[in-house]
Amino acid sequence: EARKKHFHDLKESCIRPLKNELTSILNCFTRFDEKLVTSGTYREILEREIKWWENYSIKRRIGDPILFDDLGRHFKGLPEKLREIEDFFEEKYPEFLNSLVELLQKIEADERLKEISNEIDRTLRGSNVVVVSDLPWFPFKAVFFLAIEYDKWSWPNIYKWLAKFESRSLIFQVGEEYHRSELAVRIRSLIKEAEHLITPCLERLDRILHESKLEGSCDYVSGLLPWP
Numbered sequence: 001e002a003r004k005k006h007f008h009d010l011k012e013s014c015i016r017p018l019k020n021e022l023t024s025i026l027n028c029f030t031r032f033d034e035k036l037v038t039s040g041t042y043r044e045i046l047e048r049e050i051k052w053w054e055n056y057s058i059k060r061r062i063g064d065p066i067l068f069d070d071l072g073r074h075f076k077g078l079p080e081k082l083r084e085i086e087d088f089f090e091e092k093y094p095e096f097l098n099s100l101v102e103l104l105q106k107i108e109a110d111e112r113l114k115e116i117s118n119e120i121d122r123t124l125r126g127s128n129v130v131v132v133s134d135l136p137w138f139p140f141k142a143v144f145f146l147a148i149e150y151d152k153w154s155w156p157n158i159y160k161w162l163a164k165f166e167s168r169s170l171i172f173q174v175g176e177e178y179h180r181s182e183l184a185v186r187i188r189s190l191i192k193e194a195e196h197l198i199t200p201c202l203e204r205l206d207r208i209l210h211e212s213k214l215e216g217s218c219d220y221v222s223g224l225l226p227w228p
Contacts, residue, residue: 007214013064014071018082019205021061022198025089029096029194034155035134037141039104042097053093058082074215075208081201088197096190103183104144112174113139116167135161139171146175147184148191 059068072079107113117136124133142162145155152159162168178184 004214009064010067010070010074010214011209014062014067015205015208017062018058019202019209021058022085022202022205025085026194026198026202028089028093029191032145032150032154034141034158037104037144038137039101039108042100042104046094046097046101051094053090056086056090058086075204078201078204085197085201088194092190092193096187099183099187099190103147103178103181103187104140106181106183107140107143107147107178110140110143110174112170113143116170138162142171143175143178146172147178147181148187149179 059065062068116139120138121136124135138158138161141155142158144150145152145158162171165171
């Protein structure tokens with residue numbers, strides 16, 4: 001009974017929050033909001049006074065640090081893997097943000113894309129209707145998503161526009177140029193590195209949540225310590 005209760009507490013106070021935290025870290029590298037993809041967005045994150053990735057600690061962000069310290073007694077190798085993820089995030093996330101800013105600045109300064117954007121803007125203004133639209137930003141964002149190989153189903157509005165756009169061949173051509181750039185290669189490499197490091201850990205947490213028997217032993221299970 002003590003083992004069963006302890007396993008339940010570990011799941012609810014550590015494993016589930018841990019899964020949410022690791023998902024958030026992974027999303028920092030793998031998810032992009034269509035509306036927010038500009039160099040200014042990522043520059044603003046970098047310039048914030050509080051840089052939450054500095055001295056990053058998963059333990060501090062999980063609700064129960066006492067139970068967190070008990071994880072290694074039951075799940076071999078998990079604490080070491082979490083420390084590896086912490087080190088990766090603290091070291092690589094600012095590098096990732098800087099690379100995003102630099103790549104987007106280059107794309108936003110591309111005269112070919114600016115010309116397409118200005119033409120879209122003129123067309124909108126010529127409709128005799130006051131239009132507030134982010135459509136003029138679509139060429140820049142489309143090139144960025146093509147450059148980092150972002151899944152087209154994750155930017156449906158822009159991709160749908162691109163599929164019908166008469167100058168789409170130029171967009172694809174420019175996208176391919178940036179795809180070969182050192183910055184885009186580095187960004188894709190960091191995305192893959194994050195996936196390779198974090199996804200197996202998330203899969204392990206899922207398996208733990210579905211298990212009914214707690215392996216290993218600790219003072220809580222043996223009754224030497226009161227329940228936290």
